[in-house]
Amino acid sequence: MVAAVMAVLCLTLCLSEHQVHGTHVTKEMNDTMHKLLQHYHITIKQRFNGGSIFKNTLQGNTEIQMMFLGAVLETYEELIGVMLKQLDTPSPQTANSTNGGTKDGAADSTAGSGANDHIKDKLNIILKYIRELRQLRYHEQGELMQKLRDLQKIKMNDFVVQSKALSELLPLYEAAGTLSDRRRRRRQARAKTRSRFSLQP
Template sequence: MSTTARAVICLTLCLAACQVRGFYVPQEMNRTIQKLLRHYEISDEMRFNGNPVFSRTPLSGKIETKKLFLGAVLETYEKLLEHMIKQRPTPSPQTTGGKVLPNANNAIGAETGSKEDVRGKLNYILNKVQDLRRMRYQQQHELLKSLQTLKHIKMDSLEVQSKALWELSWLYEEASDLSTNAIEQRRRRRQARKTRPRLTGRKQTNNKTG
């Protein structure tokens, strides 16, 4: 329960981090999360114990790193929310000796309404997460699927070992070129920032001379 509750509150922070221009966390979604937190309640000590479900460290990196990380976070939320929905118990009638008790129907109705209410809210949040991932993070989702296949490479296979050695040259070249290009782009940006004030200064000098 504690991990689930921490994950629910992390969802608000995650969606805030996922914001792009023209997108925001809807008020209805915020209200729904707050209502769910009353159901998945934990102590403040547990909530703020310094062990978040999702680390914020990758969010301090470059935009490509952020998008890849947040794409993985949204996919994890999908699985978690689906699991939470499956955890919702199916209400059963109160019986004695195989017969339903006289006041059981009202109790069952209230119990069912409460459980269905939580299930409905979880489904609403799940749909919001799925919509965001489809709209903004589909490319990251495909990349993550490709990354997951790397975990299942058969290291002991002679075929895999031979093919991997055969493919290493061009993959090594791709990796080297990408790294070199990134370094060159950073160098050009630094030079552009250094020369920009000088150009402005020259323009001001020319204006005064004229």
């Protein structure tokens, strides 16, 4: 029984993992991802252990969802950058083969370099799509993320910073409260509209 369940699970994973059909995911992206996941292969146990890396548990309006997904796209861009750098760094085995000067070692090094170039090409295809989507649809979210990072750099222990921050608090507090009131009024107006339509015969 357990073996049958695992077989179904593996089949479902293989079908869903490599193919996403939608308006924005192209055939090139699907094919490229399929080849990348063949290289970055992990076991079923590893894939399900600890859950998803990116958990989209946010419930809210479109702006909140776009803020989260904009941050996810930026993180993917950084992640793929790290993966590309790792491919540029020779493994100890490759380095030893190169330094050893043997013909077999040189052949292995060349083959490894060629395989890495192939994976780098695939990663760059995915990176191209991510950057295009961020630039076209998530430009404002990128600016917001930069502002949030700037907030994290504030020197909390600096006396001058503390004084300036206190002097700026009240207008910011008023703006935050006003924005919250506007959002609450919009929600109430939408609720009344829905209620009015539902009561109509």
